Amino acid sequence: MSTAFDAFVTVHQYQLASIPEELWQPLFMKLGEDYLDAGNYAELHHGDPMEGYSLHVKADQELKKHSEIFLIDHAWTTSPETAKKELLENPTLMARLESLMDIEVAEEPIDSDAEDSDDEGPSEEDIKLVAAQANVSEKEAEQALRAENNEIVNAIMHLTIDPDAKEEADKLDDLMMNQILASGKAQEKEEKENKSRYERRAEREKNWKNERANMIYKKMWSYIQTYSYSILQENGQPTSQTAWYICDEVGSAICHSSDPNVVVLPFIFSRGSSGMIPYSVFFPIKDIAAGEIITCDLVPKSLERESDKLAYLFAFEDRVLLDSEIQNKRDELTEIFKANREALKNQKFTPPAGRVLSSEEALAALKRDGENTPKKESVVVCTDTSFVQQFLKLDNVKFTNNPAVADIVWTSNDFQGWDSLEPHQIVNQFPNEKCITYKHNMAQLIQKTYGSPDWYLPTYNIMTQLSEFVGDYLNAEEEGNTNLWITKPWNMARGLNLDITDNLAEIVRQHDSTIPKIAQRYLVSPCLYNGKKFDLRYIVLVRRAEPDLVACVYNMFWTRLANKKYNLEDLDDYECQFTVMNYSKYEMTQLDYKSFIHNMEKQYPIKWDTVQKDINNAMKNVLIAAASTPQPLGLAGGDNKFDAFSVYGFDVMLTDDFKPIIIETNFSPDCTRACQYDPEFVNNIFSLIDGRFGTTEQGLKAFTVL
Known part of the structure; x- marks a missing residue:
């Protein structure tokens, strides 16, 4: 007959696989009673041997290998996005975490007349x-x-x-x-005086609470842990989620050692219809003597390179048992960075012969394509993109919902039907164009091709280049340079999930997120427009990548302007630090590009034509790298027997000395706003895509060939 224990094992078998079988029964009993008995065997020490708290076996106890298993409660389950708000709303939690993390709290503002x-x-x-x-x-x-x-x-x-x-x-x-x-x-x-006095008191108290919440947020990255779970979406497909949590005082006092004596694991206990209760558990994997400190290995198993394991520990500097494990290794990581920097500096690139056309040659090729393609009575277009459906008004266009009969297929989704394309068909994507539209791929492509060009900021894939990033961070710290970084998901647009920070632990711990990220050095000295940050969105048409590159940029661009004047005092102020407002809750300031250029030339001693030439060269460099590099790192070598083009959104910023910085390249950009500025925008693009419209010359007037 099946017992409750048998059911427990069946339900939790995947989690139990990491726990010695002889501990399953005691774990089952303790979970059933919520029995937190670690205090019978272990005690907290403060300042021995570390500045904060550590956990030790009691002087009158000892722990044998696999002899016991203990439950650890979770003091706080949160998310990086909501953590500060939760702290401000829960003073009791804030006080508990300050004690747990050994944070010295500033005195509460005096409330007196x-x-x-x-x-x-x-x-x-x-x-x-x-x-x-x-x-x-x-x-x-x-x-x-x-x-x-x-x-x-x-x-x-x-x-x-x-x-x-x-x-x-x-x-x-x-x-x-x-x-x-x-x-x-x-x-x-x-x-009036009483009201003024109350407002001053309230402001002081608000600032005091914010300072406390910011301090906890900064330090929590050395304590927070994660576990992953799946939830079903509306379409029935599972999606992975990450839960971030901090263990109670006992669990948070277990420090790191490369030679640990316990294992700590998250354990999600299912009570059936009563729901799930998250715990962590720990058990000894060695004999631990009376008074001995209890340690675990905080480095995730997913890290394979020894240098990355070392880099990861810099998120736990004050929780590492032996300072020498970190302090003596700083030089090692900075040397890794310096060697990498030197290699990137020495990187040389020469495009393959015939692969890259001059702008004059590319212009001639576009004109030739238009002249050699007879105009067709009707050009059939299949698209799922609303701005194309709304604004494509060429007189011989005909729409269809069937891609099999279309002359041009324009889709905002990933195209997969390469093998089914006929010779007369043109599709708006290149195979493997994620080499530039995924941020980590573009960073890798640029590094492999150009090293560290001045038009691209130092960028690291947190999942694969952790030691290179930490080495760069430590080197900048050593040299006294500003050490601000922005973390970004590999493949998200619209300003989603971006964070600006100088907190090394926070950046390192992004490795544990289910959303892979890059870390990019933050441009702290941008060119400003009336004191505000801005970036520029360019639409670039790549008419072909093989056998040679033919690309052009739309002459009209648009400026995205921050709502507040730029400063580095409040990195959490979205309207000060960011420019993408049209997908946020904030109002958006739109600037006509001609007015922008006019005002920039009034505000600064520049000629925009010179700046624009540098921007065009930087964008072309990205495309040259992609067109010259074989797949999967680039676009080349696909043996493509079909005709393709692509439209990309390039985001560009300027330094305070007017040099371009390529921020990112976007797949299938939303061009609704471009169509509102220029109703002929879509017509001009399609005129260059396909000579069968008979309007190539007209379309070329709206572009500058790269």
Whole structure:
């Protein structure tokens, strides 16, 4: 007959596979009773041997290998996106985490009338001056100064005025005060002062809480752990999610060692209809003597390179048992970075002969293609892209929902039907164009091709280049350089999931996210437009990548402008640091590109034509790398027997000395706004795509050939 324990094993078999079988029964019993008994065997130490807390076997106990298994409660389950908000809403949680992480809390702002008062009392110097001038004691002088709101001249007059005149003045003061009281202005003034005092107190308290939340957020990356789980989407497909959690005081005190004596694992206990309860468990994998410190290995098994394992530990600097495991290895990582930097500097690239055309040759090729292609009575287009459906108005266009009969297929989804294409058909994608539209792929392509060009910021794949990134970070720290980085998902647009930080632990721990990310050095000295950050969106048409590259950029571009003036004081202020507003809750400022150019030339001593030429060269360099490099790193060598083109959105920023920085290249960009600026936008693109429209010359007027 099946028992409750048998059911427990069946339900949790995948988790139990990592736990010695002899501990399954005790674990089952403890889970059933929520029995947290680690305190019977272990105790917290502070400052021994580490600055914060560590966990030790009690002096009168010992632990044998696989002899016990202990439950660890989770003090906090959160997400990086909501963590600060949750802290601010839960003062008890904030206080517990400060204690757990050994954070020294700043004193709470004093709430008193004396603190809030603008009257700080007379200075000793003023008191002595008034006492000397009025020939009175310092006590009388202080009283007079307080009565006259620290006005020295009024205090002296108050003390030296003739008694009869003073009596008349006092009567006049009383009469005026009675009139003020009768008018209600005194009460109004008092209410205004009380409101002002309350607002100052509230602002101080808000700043104090924000500082505490920011400190916890900064330090939590050294304590937070993760586990992954799947949920079913509406289409029935599973998607992986990551839960971020911090263990209780016992679990958080278990520090790292490369020679650990316990294993710590997350364990999600299913109570059937009662739901799931997340715990962690730990058990000894060695005999641990009385008083000995308890340690685990915090490095994930997914890290294979020894240098990456070392780099990962920099997220746990104050939780590593032996400082030497980190401190003596700083030089090793900076040397890895310096060697990598030198190799990138020495990277040389020469495009294969005939692969890259000059702009004049590419222009001639486009004209030749148009002239040699007879105009067709109707060109059949199949598209699922709304702005194409709405704005394609060429007189011989005909739409269809059947891609098999279309002359041109334009889709916003990944195209897969390469083998089914006929010779007369043109499709709007190249195989493997993710080599430039995925951020980590473009970074790798640029590094392999050009090394470290000045038009691209240092960028690292957190999943595969952890030691290179940490080496760069430590080297910048050593040289006293600004160490700000922005983390971005490999394949998300619209400004989603971006974070700016100088916190090494936070960046390293992005390795544990289910959303793979890059870390890119943050441009701290951008060119500004009226004090605000901006980036420029260019639409680039690649008409072909093989056998030679033919590409052109639309002359109209658009400027995305931050809503607030740029500063580095508040990295969390989206409207100050970011420019993509049309997909956010914030208002968007749109700038006509001609007005933008006019105002830039007024604001700065530049000629935009020169800046634009540098931007065009940088964008072309990305395309040259892709067209010259074989798949899977680039686009070349696909043995393609079909006709293809692609339209990319290039995002570009300028440095404060007007040099272009390529930020990213976007797949199938939303061009609705471009169509609103220029109703002929789509017509011009299709005119260059296919000479069968008979409008190639007209379309070329809207482009500059790269």
